[in-house]
Amino acid sequence: MNVLFVSAEMAPFAKTGGLGDVASSLPRALRAKGIDARVVIPLYGPVQARYGDDLRHLFTYQFSRRSGTADVHVHTLEQDGVPVYFLESWPFFSGGEYIYTDLNWDRERFVFFSQAAMALAWELGLGRDGGEGWFPDVLHAHDWHTGLVPFLLHEARHAPEWQDVASVLTIHNMGYQGWEAGGYLWAAGVPGRHEPNLVYLDKTDNLLGIGIAYADKLNTVSPRHAVELHDRRFGEGLEGLIRARDADFSGILNGLDMQHFDPAADPVINHCYDATNFRAGRVQNKRALQNALGLEQDDNLPVIGIVSRLVDQKGFDFAIPGLRLILAETGAQLVALGAGDPDLETHLRTLEWDFNWKARVMIGYNPALSMRIYAGADLVLVPSRYEPCGLTQLMAMRYGALPVVRETGGLADTVENYDGGPADRGTGFTFLWEEDQAVRGTLRWAIDTFRGRRAAFERMQERAMRLDWSWDKPAQQYVAMYEQALAARRK
Template identity: 35%
Template sequence: TEIDSVPVYLIDNEKFLSYGSIYLDKSAFVKDLDEMKRFLFFSQAVIQAIPSLNFNPDIIHCHDWHTSFIPGLLSVSPQKKHPKTVLTIHNIANQGKWNAEEILSFLGLSGIEWPALTHHTPDGSLNFFEQGISMANKLTTVSPAYAGELLTPEYGFGLESIIGQRKNDLTGILNGIDTERFNPAADPSLPFKYSFKNIGEREKNRTELLKKTDLEISPHSPIFGFIGRLAIPDQKGVELMASIADEFAKRGAGVIFLGSGDEMHRKLLLDVDKMFPKNFFSFIGFDADFAQLMYAGCDFMLVPSKFEPCGLVQMMAMRYGSVPIVRKTGGLADSVQDIKCSPKGCKGTGVVFKDFNQHDLREAIDRACKLFQQKHFYQSVQQNAMSADFSWNASAQKYIELYQSLIL
């Protein structure tokens, strides 16, 4: 098929690809051999498809552990000319590890075809991410700050040393969003359209959002939203938010959670709902239209992540005028500027806090509530946020420059 005149080839296979969700476990972390085989089969199919299509790519761009074997497999393929490879690290915490003997058997390899294949974990596993990091010509990740964090023990998840050996080949390029599709002035899922020029219209979406919940809050109280994955380990800060539920309740604020995932966090959120029924509403699952209404109706969007390679929620929130509350980490640090207000107005696009703990998050909530009570300051920050450019234009140019460095 073609998308915008670009040929797109789809690979299908009944045994390995054509069943279940993309990831076989809700957490998106590997739980069984079938998932490893799925992505190994796909990686092999990509390499074998190239000569069959009479296609000679200059570069193959791989993403995360799922295609991290492609650079290595490509190095031993019989093709005369091997394309250059780029590997993008989206989330180093999810590495793809499995018993080396089973992986090598599936691939038909002896285990000495390239140097990294001989590196096994203490329990005899192969780390897929390590294979790609070792063998790709260039490495990228999804924000400049996360590129630096990957070199540290706190954020490298055991691969900081091998990434450090490749640090001169590592580039952090911030993700973007589709600003034409996600546009509050034209979003078909919104009951009321608006832009930063008529920000007052946004209030009508807030009213519609409240109608879809059982929150009982004053019109002068802020609504905080959370949209994200519920998973173990708790990257997104769900447990941290739940631990300070009293902070929202004592301020009369409303909090709306939208997310799906593991049972433990689902139960945790429902327990908070029961404890503070007037202040908390949890939508367990995912509904794209409800998510858009949250972006257009919540006064603040909570993104208190323990780590966040890039994050799109804060970008979407700013696009729709929902002021983000973020921890200073990864892409959150690169995309949200902390608020500083003076009598003349406010600079910045969101509330930024430093450490992943109750004290700092409570302080951030306090700052947000005070800002909300000063409507002229709050609307100034909204307009700053909505004016920020998170299109792909600048990032696409950086990828072009990276590709050119490999082939020119």
């Protein structure tokens, strides 16, 4: 089976969140199961600048649409055995220092990318890569950026070559949809969208909505979030489409690259360890983290870690007041790394300004520091309003830091709440309400457990570290979804 991932991101080339990780790890896991999975992403300026010497120009094709004819240059390399295609075409993806820009330009860019990716599949089928021809059985689109792909495939099925090709859409974050793209679709020569539910709900110019309406199969990245997306609270105006497509919709929990994220072999942390010797290994990382950031080195002071984008979804507007109370009432230290909304950045930084002897806040994106936080913190706070899956809590547990999370989406699917006793159950601490007092109370509970029930705390750490978050099971579920999509097309 041939599967072409059409994605705006793929780690390590272009990544702003979990989408990039999935587009990197899942194709590799699929190839291990005999699926010929390949990926196409845009050639962003930063990718060209960093990886240009590794790229090989494959071929150039011309793509015509209403606004004119574009030259599309196809570059390629293999990443961990996965063939990756990069599309370069001026002015959409050619130079610059950005991945995403403002929504107006991004809608136009990604409408073009979706069309160009379809054309790439056709060119590969003609053998333009120098081979005998490779053509996808499944086009796998991701999020709003490529939500147009299922519709383009629907329109192309008048040609016999496309009739048996299936489409799959994965929703990584419903909060971003490519709204009001009608003008850009018209300018690009995209036909009208007449699917009845799409028309009834007035979403014919919503790129993610178009993908939901026209994909043969669709999923989101955790079972709990698949249920949540049926509700107005989480559906962001597209819950009606989700309900209409319920028979074709599922939740498949994201995996984690267990080899890449491995405290026993991670080169960026100070001391490697595993589930058998974490008590000695983690304390060395904790001391190193405290020392590097100028905090008091004390094994008995609980360290609360934060690694996050600072946006409304992540819940820090109500979490920061709760953190402030915790810092005032306990000896806990805070180490936070993140960037995003300027107001949230400022509010988080005030914790360091007001508690400069016990709190450190770093604004930005630093992968090495994030891993040192996971390896050295005792707790990691993830107070998200909604979380389709989330990788932060998975990485925290992998490294033995117990997550403190709001009970939603993938956080609820992956973090088992402490039982309050000897830890016969539990891999972290959970709360439900989006309130500062819920954050305060749950952190206080976690800190009291760290101090007063250390054996239970360490028992949860060991259990969390031994959990299998590999892609093996999710990849098999994706294979099953591809087979169902193909069966629906070919019956």
